[in-house]
Amino acid sequence: MSTEPDYRDIASQIFVLRFAVICGQLEYSQAKxxxxxxxxxxxxxxxxxxxxxxxxPQRFIFAGFGRNLSNPSAHDQSSRx
Numbered sequence: 001m002s003t004e005p006d007y008r009d010i011a012s013q014i015f016v017l018r019f020a021v022i023c024g025q026l027e028y029s030q031a032k033x034x035x036x037x038x039x040x041x042x043x044x045x046x047x048x049x050x051x052x053x054x055x056x057p058q059r060f061i062f063a064g065f066g067r068n069l070s071n072p073s074a075h076d077q078s079s080r081x
Contacts, residue, residue, distance in 0.1 A: 007045055010038045014065045032062045 014035050020026040026034075042060045050057035 005041060007042060010041055011065070014038055014062070018062075018065050035062050035065075 017026065017031040017035050021028050021031045039060050039062060043057070046057045046060065
């Protein structure tokens with residue numbers, strides 16, 4: 001039985017924190033502190049995968065999650081030509 005966490009769930013928890021910041025339920029600094037242990041787990045996994053394929057790991061940071069979440073029109077297909 002593997003005790004490895006589900007990394008998609010970890011990422012979704014970070015998205016929930018980002019959305020709480022956008023909605024005003026949480027301050028950015030508080031959300032960033034809550035997300036820090038989750039980001040460390042993701043970065044550890046990224047490092048393992050990068051070492052396996054002899055690559056430089058891509059780091060996850062809190063600001064990177066949901067950059068366009070506050071601007072839903074950024075993903076609107078009708079605004080593109």
